Amino acid sequence: MTRLPRTLPKARVLSALLTAGVLSSATTGCVAPAFDAGAFQRNAIHALDSAVSDARTSALALEQHLAGQVMRPYADTVVSDSEDAIGPVEDSFDNVDPPTEADVRLRREVGGLLSGTGDALADARIALRSNDRAGMAKSMEGLRAIADQMEKASERLS
Numbered sequence: 001m002t003r004l005p006r007t008l009p010k011a012r013v014l015s016a017l018l019t020a021g022v023l024s025s026a027t028t029g030c031v032a033p034a035f036d037a038g039a040f041q042r043n044a045i046h047a048l049d050s051a052v053s054d055a056r057t058s059a060l061a062l063e064q065h066l067a068g069q070v071m072r073p074y075a076d077t078v079v080s081d082s083e084d085a086i087g088p089v090e091d092s093f094d095n096v097d098p099p100t101e102a103d104v105r106l107r108r109e110v111g112g113l114l115s116g117t118g119d120a121l122a123d124a125r126i127a128l129r130s131n132d133r134a135g136m137a138k139s140m141e142g143l144r145a146i147a148d149q150m151e152k153a154s155e156r157l158s
Contacts, residue, residue, distance in 0.1 A: 047110060052150045055150070087118065123138075
């Protein structure tokens with residue numbers, strides 16, 4: 001009786017994973033249109049709400065650090081995680097084509113707010129890592145201000 005080598009299943013698994021990865025990378029580069037203005041608007045609301053959460057969480061971490069309630073490494077982790085999280089939100093929103101001219105304007109508005117949030121989070125991270133207390137305070141206020149703008153935009157769309 002001839003036995004197959006033990007590495008055969010691993011080779012098949014690796015081949016399947018490689019194939020899945022190639023197919024996944026081929027499909028993730030596509031930009032899909034929204035089916036209608038309502039779907040695009042719901043996508044904008046979800047993106048804004050996610051970004052508001054990241055901005056407010058980071059502002060709170062900065063506030064708590066400045067008040068001596070949390071250590072800098074903890075605040076840095078919170079801000080860095082929020083900064084990492086905003087990228088996929090921004091990408092996901094940007095990867096849907098707006099179905100109408102009004103939605104093109106909405107895409108610009110929401111895209112600008114998401115980009116501004118990413119910039120504010122980067123500023124907060126830099127201020128934290130350089131222990132710039134004035135920069136942290138400024139970033140905290142900036143994050144709160146952009147979160148307020150995004151909440152107003154989300155409420156207007158709801």
